[in-house]
Amino acid sequence: xxxxxxxxxxxxxxAEGPRGELYVFMEAKDKDLESPHxxxxxxxxxxxxxxxxxxxxxxxxHPDIRKKLANSREVRIVETxxxxxxxxxxxxxxxxxxxxxxxxxLS
Amino acid sequence: MIKDFYIGKGLEKMLEESRFYPSxxxxxGKEAMSGKEIASxxxxxxxxxxxxxxMAVGAEMVEKGQYGKGLVVSAAGLSAAYLATLNxxxxxxxxxxxxxxxxxxxxxxxxxxxNIKNLFSKIDKKMASWKENKPRVVSSGLNRNSKGGR
Numbered sequence: 001x002x003x004x005x006x007x008x009x010x011x012x013x014x015a016e017g018p019r020g021e022l023y024v025f026m027e028a029k030d031k032d033l034e035s036p037h038x039x040x041x042x043x044x045x046x047x048x049x050x051x052x053x054x055x056x057x058x059x060x061x062h063p064d065i066r067k068k069l070a071n072s073r074e075v076r077i078v079e080t081x082x083x084x085x086x087x088x089x090x091x092x093x094x095x096x097x098x099x100x101x102x103x104x105x106l107s
Numbered sequence: 108m109i110k111d112f113y114i115g116k117g118l119e120k121m122l123e124e125s126r127f128y129p130s131x132x133x134x135x136g137k138e139a140m141s142g143k144e145i146a147s148x149x150x151x152x153x154x155x156x157x158x159x160x161x162m163a164v165g166a167e168m169v170e171k172g173q174y175g176k177g178l179v180v181s182a183a184g185l186s187a188a189y190l191a192t193l194n195x196x197x198x199x200x201x202x203x204x205x206x207x208x209x210x211x212x213x214x215x216x217x218x219x220x221x222n223i224k225n226l227f228s229k230i231d232k233k234m235a236s237w238k239e240n241k242p243r244v245v246s247s248g249l250n251r252n253s254k255g256g257r
Contacts, residue, residue: 062128
C-alpha cells in the first residue's frame, strides 16, 4: 500500500448543480495543473491530483453525495481564496475498486 | 426566493437548484443544504455572502469553459456579489458601498486574470441601473422588500 503525503482537506464543499454536474469548492493550492484528476472508490476518501506530484486528499466526503460522485466522469474544481475564485478547472474522475493508499496516518 | 439580498435570476435559479454537501473533517455530520439555504445562512451570519456568489460565478466560469487565463466576467454574478454585500449592516453609506463594489470588481479581475477595462465597462452599465434603484437598495427595508430582481 502506497504511503500518501498529500494534505487532507478538512473543509471543502461539494456542490451539485442544476444539471447534476458536480463541483468541488476548496481553498486554493496554486499548484501547476497537468491532467488534473480524481481517484475515488466510492467511499469517504478521494484523492485529487493537480499534477503527478501534487494533490490533496478529499477527506470525509459527505455520505449523500458519494454515489453521485462515484458515477461522475468529471468534476469541476473551484479553488478559492476567501471570497475570491482563484482557479477553476475540470478534473477527470477515475473510479477504482479500492484506493491503494494508506489513510490511517492522516492528521 | 432568497429574501436576504437581491440576486440575479440566473444565479438565483442556480442556487435554488443546487445542493451543497459540506465535507472534510471539520464538516463531519453537517447536513446537505440547497444553495438557497446555504446562501441565506451565510448572509444571516454576516459573512460569506459575496463568497457564495463568487462560488456561483466560479461554477459559471467553468461551465462556459472560461477558466484559466483570459476574460472572465459574469456581470450577473458580480452584481449579485456586490448586492449581497449591501446587506451588511456595517455598510452605512452609499459611498462605502461603492468602495466595496470597486474592491470586489478588482479582486474578481485580479483573481481571474480578467480584462479590467472590459470589466469596469460592464460595471458602469450596471451602476447606472443600480443608481436608478438606489432608494430600494439603500432602504433598510431591503430584506422585506426583496423580489429577487434588480
